[in-house]
Amino acid sequence: MDAILLQTLNGLDKGSAYALIALGLTLIFGTLGVVNFAHGALFMIGAFCAVTLQRVLSLSYETIDETQKDFLGNPLKVKTPYVESWFGPDVGGAIIEWSVPLALLFAIPIMIGVGFAMERGLIKHFYKRPHADQILVTFGLAIVLQEVVKYFFGANPIQTPPPDALNGVANVGIIFGMDIVYPVWRLVYFLFSLLIIGAVFAFLQFTTFGMVVRAGMADRETVGLLGINIDRRFTIMFGIAAAVAGLAGVMYGPINAPNYHMGMDFLVLSFVVVVVGGMGSLPGAVLAGFLLGILESYASTTWATTTIPGINQIIIYLVAIVVLLTRPRGLMGRKGVMED
Amino acid sequence: MSKTTVSRRGVLKTGAVAGAGLAAPKLLLADGHAYTNAPTGSTVTLGFNVPQTGPYADEGNDELLAQQLAVEHLNGEGDGGCLNTFTSKALQGNGILGKKVEFVTGDTQTKSDAARASAKSMIEKDGAVMINGGSSSGVAVAVQGLCQEAGVIFMAGLTHANDTTGKDRKANGFRHFFNAYMSGAALAPVLAAEMGTERRAYHLTADYNWGWTQEESIVASTEAMGWETVNTVKTPLASTDFSSYIAPVLNSGADVLVLNHYGGNMVNSLTNAIQFGLLDKVVNNKDFKIVVPLYSELMAAGAGENIKGVLGSMNWNWQLQDAGTKAFVKSFGEKYGRPPSNSAQTCYAQVLLYADACERAGTFNPCGVVEALEGYEFDGLGNGKTLYRADDHQCFKDVLVVRGAQNPTNAYDTLEIVEVTPVEQVTYTPDHPMFAGGDLGTCNPGA
Structure with missing residues (x-):
């Protein structure tokens, strides 16, 4: 149990x-009709927003400690972060320690800016091109972005630990009278994702802007005929989508150390999630995300891996095949989307 | 009026001959024997094939820095580094056999096909007489096979799978790095001393050749001392989040987790294991422990504080106090401002060993180099006395058992040496079952 x-x-x-x-x-995809293979790179850039803020907050000055030696036997250069000298070791240390949550504020404008730049600078030129062209150009963009990040940050993973208060484990089984420990930060990540998903749905459901966007997703031409600049709204949605991916990346850093390749690691899986959920369906994407996550987790249990060796490696793709055979539009796909 | 008849067979024959002539690397008679890329001018070219892109690019960069340093020392520049401590005095700082050393580089991308392509290019287009470097066993085996076919020497970089000098061994290939069997042999006694002989181990293993051989080696050595293996689970190489593999460990009754992972896999799986509080658990009335059989400095840096207290093994570490290590660390540290990694040291030592073998053999002919290296004993390059065994071209030297530093004093102080395991303890017979099925064959000079 x-x-x-x-x-x-x-x-x-x-x-x-x-x-x-x-x-x-x-x-x-639902707004602009673009298959964006650079979306994983936005997730990665979000994680590196946290890395960058951590480094900025850790900027230090050096003093020579004659009593200690470095690896060559020279007097040791001791680094002290500026924030610690300005605010004292306790407050300064706490600011550095909370760099990941603080990076959420830092990442929102940056990610929206990156999203705008990506959409206005490159992707808008491919709206009327075939999906294959869109995939090629966005995949190329993803590679360029990850190589740029690698140039500045290196190929090695960089730890972005959570604040001490949110580190460690919590006994989540206490409600059921059991002893089940689970990492606190992972619980925070789960709650954070619910918050973001809820916010996106509320934004689309309960605001005028969201209503227009939903109308545009259903029938772009008619909304345009009403004199509404739907393209501008879709560009803003691109920025919001970039911010969602970026914030997911910021908060993911303490779970797995950010590296330049992390976007690609998630990209294929995320596309499987979108296809299983149904192209263009927001509830489908969320449902399929959680469903495939749970199935992948169950398939990694000792019982599953000993009963069917290798099941942990294929379960997601197996489910995708079954879903597409039985429900070709995915779990919650709409008629007419990605269909000629 | 003359009539020229062109038959299909004639065209094919002519094409085949012309093609072979163009495609083959230059074969020249030198030292009385023909061999691939025999240097004829005043220089000799070495090929450094390292990951310059991909997940191990930082490790590759460290290898390249060390290889460049080795070339400087061979050409008489810098402080000479290990030329001053090497027991062989054949190298004089005037290049190799009087020829100035030059080098070309290739990018393995840590992909076997890309590594073979870049090595092939360096051999065929740039005239490299030796290929050195790499950061993966798959790459090492692939490039070693290519060098054997092409008739050049391969001095492997970081490769830890038993197969490199086991079933995939080749006469033209040499490995200075230790292997998975040696990790198990070195670690087992330390694990027994620190954790006892009644432990239950759970293995998470990267699902590819290196992971399998390491798991096999560690299971064999720990079971031999009385440990029980609860489960061995293969994890996809592309895995990033290992939480669903860590969670079952909590309910398995295991009290030790062995992570047969390397690079990003290791950083993530160890981070996830620490997140789940494994090191704070008590199972079977024992403190839960984690073991990472193969460590590297760059992995340790990537794992950050998570490696504190975690045991593993290494080929070499900059904190060793022998003369060879001190000389290399001084040269590398003064030039680049930080200590070298063990993959850097491996490549540095391999370049010097190749050059020394050429000097002692008096030729660049691969067969002469093979003869000079086989059964060669030396000291002064780090790790103390070292033997290049003739039977399988595997280096035998002391192996390090290390632990994640509890209280690091600086950015480089990530690992502390627990024990220097003497070479006798990690030596095995050439026909050991874990290395069976291979055949060195004969050296190929390419002629």
Whole structure:
């Protein structure tokens, strides 16, 4: 029982990342009709926003400590962060320690800016081109972005630890009278993803802007005929989708150390999530994200891997095949989307 | 009026001859024997094939810096580094056999096909007489096979799978790095001393050749001392989040987790294991422990504080106090401002060893170099006395057992040496079952 609960939690947690990335992908596809293979790179850039802020906050000055030696036997250069000298070791240390949550504020304008630049500078030129062209250009863009990040940050993973208060484990089984520990930050990530998903849905459902965007997703031409500049709104949605991916990346840093390739690691899985959920369906993307996360988690249990060796490696693709055979439009796909 | 008849067979024959002539690397008679890329001018070219892009690019960059340093020292520049401590005095700082050393570089991308292509290009277009470097066993085996076919020497970089000098060994290939069997043999006694002989181990293993051989080696050595293996689970190489593999460990009854992962896999799986509080658990009335059989400095830096107290093994570490290590660390540190990694040291040592073998053999002919290296014993390059065994071209030297530093004093102080395991303890017979099925064959000079 405790194993099932643990794997379910774990699946929800994995699904959070899948759902957040797939949500952004679907937003872009649903609004602009673009298959954006650079979306994983936006997730990666978000994670590196946290790395950058951590480095900025850790900028230090050097003093020579004659009592200690470095690896060559020279007097050791001791680094002290400026924030610690300005605000004292306790406050300065706390600011650096909370760099990941602080990076959320830092990342929002940056990611919206990156999204705008990406859409206005490159992707808008491919709206009327075939999906194959869009895939090629966005995939190329993803490679360029990851190589740029690698140039500045290197290929090695860079740790962005959570604040001490949100580190460690919590006993989540106490409600059921069991002893089940789970990492606190992963619970935070799950709740954060629910918050973001809820905010995106509320924005689309309960604001005038969202209503126009939804109308545009359903029938772009008619909305345009009403004199509404739907293209501008769709560009803003691209920025919002980029921000969602970026925030997902910022918060993912403490789970797995950011590296330049992390966007590509998620990209294929996220596309499977979108296809399983149904192209253009926002609830489908979220549902499929959590569903595939849970299935992947169950397939990694000792029982599953000993019963069917290798099931952990193929489960997601197996499910995708079954879903597409039985429901070709995906779980919640709409008629007419990606269909000639 | 003359009539020229052109038959299909004639065209094919002519084309085949012309094609072979154009495609083959230059074969020249030198030292009385023909061999591939025999240097005829005043220089000799070495090929450094390292990952310059991809996940191991930082490791590749470190290898390249060390290789460039080795070339400087061979050409008499800099402080000479390990030329001053090497027991062989054949190298004089005037290049190799009086020829100035030059080098070309290739990018393995840590992909076997890309590594073979870049090595092939360096051999055929640039005239490289030796290929050195790499950061993966798959790449090492692929490039070693190519060098054997092409008739040049391969001095492997970082490759830890048993197969490189086991079933895939080749006469033209030499490995200075230690292997998975040696990791197990070195670690087992330390694990027994620190954790006891009644432990239950759970293995997470990267699902490719290196992971399998390391798992096999560690299972064999730990079971031999009384440990029980609870489960061995293969994880896809592309995995990034290992939480769904870590969670089952909590309910498995295991009290030790062995992570047969390297690079990004290791950083992520160890981070995830720490997140789940494994090191704070008590199972079977014992403190839960994590073991990472193969460490590198760059991985340790990537894992950050998560490696504190975690045991593993290494080929070499800059904190060793022998003369060869000190000389290399001084040269590298003064030039680049930081200590070298063990993959850098491996490549540096391999370049010097190749050059020294040429000097002692009096030729660049691969067969002469092979003869000079086989059974060669030396010291002064780090790790103390070292033997290049003739039977399989595997280096035998002391192996390090290390632990993630509990209280690092600087950015480089990530690992502390627990034990220098003597070479006798990690030596095995050439026909050991884990290395069976291979045949060195005969050296190929390319003629």
